[in-house]
Amino acid sequence: MPSPKDVSTEATHNRPRVIARAQLAEATIAAAIDGLVTVDESGRIVEWNPASENLFGFARDEVLGRRFISVPKSEAFRGPGDVRALSVHGRTDMEAIVGRRVELHAETRAGESLLIDVEATEFEVEGTLYYSGWIRDVTGQRQLRDALDLSDRRFEAIVENASDIISMLDADGSWLYTSQAGVRQMGYEKGFNPENGLFSMVHPDDRHIATTSLEAVMSARGVVSPPIQIRVLDIEGEVHWFENVGINMIEDPAVEAVVIYSRHVCDRHRVLEQLQHRSQQLSTVLDTAGSAILIEDADGTVFYVNDAFIDMMRLQQTREEIVGQPGRWIHEHIASLTVDPEEYMRSHEDLRNIEEPTTYEDIRFADGRNLKRDCRPMQQDDRLGSVLWWYWDHTREHEAVAVRERMLKRERHARALIEKQNESLIQLGELKNELVATVSHEIRTPLTAIVSFVDLLDDTGIGPLNETQQGFVDTLRSSASRLMTLVDDLLLLVRLDSATLVLESIAQDVVEVVRSVTASFAPTAECKSIDLVLLLPPEPVPAVFDPARIGQVVSNLVGNAIKFSTDGAVTVELSTTEAEWILTVSDAGIGIPADEQGDIFERFSRASNARSNMIDGSGLGLAVCRRIIELHGGIIDVESVEGMGSVFTVRAPKGAVGT
Numbered sequence: 001m002p003s004p005k006d007v008s009t010e011a012t013h014n015r016p017r018v019i020a021r022a023q024l025a026e027a028t029i030a031a032a033i034d035g036l037v038t039v040d041e042s043g044r045i046v047e048w049n050p051a052s053e054n055l056f057g058f059a060r061d062e063v064l065g066r067r068f069i070s071v072p073k074s075e076a077f078r079g080p081g082d083v084r085a086l087s088v089h090g091r092t093d094m095e096a097i098v099g100r101r102v103e104l105h106a107e108t109r110a111g112e113s114l115l116i117d118v119e120a121t122e123f124e125v126e127g128t129l130y131y132s133g134w135i136r137d138v139t140g141q142r143q144l145r146d147a148l149d150l151s152d153r154r155f156e157a158i159v160e161n162a163s164d165i166i167s168m169l170d171a172d173g174s175w176l177y178t179s180q181a182g183v184r185q186m187g188y189e190k191g192f193n194p195e196n197g198l199f200s201m202v203h204p205d206d207r208h209i210a211t212t213s214l215e216a217v218m219s220a221r222g223v224v225s226p227p228i229q230i231r232v233l234d235i236e237g238e239v240h241w242f243e244n245v246g247i248n249m250i251e252d253p254a255v256e257a258v259v260i261y262s263r264h265v266c267d268r269h270r271v272l273e274q275l276q277h278r279s280q281q282l283s284t285v286l287d288t289a290g291s292a293i294l295i296e297d298a299d300g301t302v303f304y305v306n307d308a309f310i311d312m313m314r315l316q317q318t319r320e321e322i323v324g325q326p327g328r329w330i331h332e333h334i335a336s337l338t339v340d341p342e343e344y345m346r347s348h349e350d351l352r353n354i355e356e357p358t359t360y361e362d363i364r365f366a367d368g369r370n371l372k373r374d375c376r377p378m379q380q381d382d383r384l385g386s387v388l389w390w391y392w393d394h395t396r397e398h399e400a401v402a403v404r405e406r407m408l409k410r411e412r413h414a415r416a417l418i419e420k421q422n423e424s425l426i427q428l429g430e431l432k433n434e435l436v437a438t439v440s441h442e443i444r445t446p447l448t449a450i451v452s453f454v455d456l457l458d459d460t461g462i463g464p465l466n467e468t469q470q471g472f473v474d475t476l477r478s479s480a481s482r483l484m485t486l487v488d489d490l491l492l493l494v495r496l497d498s499a500t501l502v503l504e505s506i507a508q509d510v511v512e513v514v515r516s517v518t519a520s521f522a523p524t525a526e527c528k529s530i531d532l533v534l535l536l537p538p539e540p541v542p543a544v545f546d547p548a549r550i551g552q553v554v555s556n557l558v559g560n561a562i563k564f565s566t567d568g569a570v571t572v573e574l575s576t577t578e579a580e581w582i583l584t585v586s587d588a589g590i591g592i593p594a595d596e597q598g599d600i601f602e603r604f605s606r607a608s609n610a611r612s613n614m615i616d617g618s619g620l621g622l623a624v625c626r627r628i629i630e631l632h633g634g635i636i637d638v639e640s641v642e643g644m645g646s647v648f649t650v651r652a653p654k655g656a657v658g659t
């Protein structure tokens with residue numbers, strides 16, 4: 001093939017215009033950077049320039065006259081060499097791509113894959129059609145483009161899926177791009193572009209700080225700005241906190257933008273707010289605490305002190321002046337206020353080295369105050385170091401304890417006195433019982449003699465008594481008998497109280513005892529024209545009791561009912577329950593005044609109406625009854641209306657007799 005130099009020589013000297021033109025065309029083709037293949041209508045190669053030789057590795061001579069293979073359906077383009085399926089396809093293919101640029105896969109002689117860009121043209125020379133294709137190897141370009149695409153896709157994937165919102169702004173601050181994942185978090189649609197710029201989404205109160213910070217970012221190139229927190233409104237108008245940093249990368253050719261990274265910090269913000277609130281609460285509590293509080297860092301520097309501490313320790317400095325100072329001088333100052341400074345400092349050192357919360361009591365101050373001190377080691381960064389000192393004035397409690405101790409001492413003294421008095425009283429009671437027993441016994445013996453002599457006087461064998469004598473004898477007998485009853489009752493009470501009388505426990509029929517005792521009162525009742533009504537159960541009522549004592553109770557109650565009645569009926573009724581027998585003695589006599597009913601079971605107690613009506617009695621009978629019934633585990637009670645009558649009720653268990 002002629003070189004460009006040859007072309008110029010020939011063009012100049014031999015066939016200046018025509019030859020020069022053909023030669024020029026030929027030289028141009030030969031010098032072309034792109035490969036040129038020309039085929040005739042049958043698909044045979046008629047032109048194959050050096051660039052094609054270079055591209056495919058086939059020499060011009062090897063390919064001229066041979067068919068150009070193309071398999072368009074699969075977009076494969078093969079170099080010459082394969083003659084099997086050439087002609088028709090070749091022609092048709094060239095026709096098919098005329099006027100277009102297509103990218104095709106090709107293979108070199110050495111079997112290397114190429115991506116070629118083919119632009120085909122069609123022309124006619126002397127009635128014959130030719131097709132030319134300009135071929136360019138675009139393999140490298142394609143690889144570059146693919147790599148670029150991949151990097152773009154990666155970038156997009158990273159940015160779009162980042163939890164931070166990434167925004168890019170122009171040099172003049174106008175909005176270029178915002179990653180969509182972050183935008184969607186705020187409820188906005190993909191592709192959302194705030195109409196009034198990004199700042200329209202910023203909370204009105206934070207717009208100023210946002211614009212100021214952006215201005216700062218714009219003016220500092222390539223430096224990441226300090227983070228700022230601003231509120232951004234979501235699509236519902238809800239406030240979200242974002243922490244933003246920005247970097248001006250306008251001059252970076254790869255970016256050419258101001259990049260803003262916005263991180264959603266609502267949770268962090270909420271926690272921070274809670275923490276701030278909590279710590280505010282805590283410091284308020286500490287500030288207003290009545291106790292004095294001092295907190296020292298691990299190195300002994302004062303970290304916190306409250307007003308109560310300054311006040312309690314009579315310090316002249318303010319809180320601000322104390323915080324940050326070494327704590328040691330404060331403790332030395334406190335020591336100087338105590339009655340034993342050395343002991344204070346010693347215990348201070350001991351407490352500082354104990355890892356457990358410890359309370360130290362009774363720090364006595366020279367001014368008379370008494371303080372308690374608590375030492376609480378505190379954790380800092382997972383290690384012990386800080387110490388909380390807690391003092392509180394214990395003077396009042398201390399005084400209260402002293403007062404209490406004094407009172408306790410007095411109380412103990414008083415109790416001892418009372419115990420002594422009780423002992424004396426018991427002794428006195430025993431003495432009284434002894435006295436009564438002795439006296440009663442001493443009275444009873446001569447009394448028995450008197451009664452016997454009265455009976456003798458009354459005996460007709462001694463001789464008849466005149467009327468006056470008979471009157472004396474009767475008076476003597478009744479007085480002696482009353483005295484005897486009184487002495488017997490007294491003796492019985494003393495014995496019952498001093499437990500010298502042991503009750504008998506005999507199983508027998510209550511009905512029988514009640515019947516026989518009541519029957520003995522029939523003559524007396526008849527004398528006073530009183531109906532003595534006896535209501536007894538048809539069946540026996542077996543129970544365990546002392547028959548003599550229960551007989552005495554029935555006797556006292558029935559005797560009283562007749563004694564305190566002038567007419568009407570006296571009803572004696574016995575009834576039972578599963579566990580108890582119940583005796584009621586009712587009369588229509590003088591009754592008992594309401595306010596005196598509670599006293600009549602006391603010894604020597606007699607109702608006022610009994611006394612005013614001059615009715616005989618000692619006031620011992622009901623006291624004896626109550627004691628006997630109590631010893632049987634029962635109760636005795638009265639219901640009475642003055643002037644209308646009384647009902648006495650006894651309830652006692654059928655079981656064993658108590659002691």
Ligand code: ADP
Pocket residue numbers: 556560561562564587589590591592600605606607608609610611616617618619620621622623645646
């Ligand atoms: P007294 O020997 O006086 O009868 P009691 O101890 O048996 O002593 O009774 C104490 C007092 O209770 C009597 O003096 C009387 O005032 C009052 N009393 C007792 N039984 C009756 C009764 N059935 N009716 C009215 N008063 C009664």
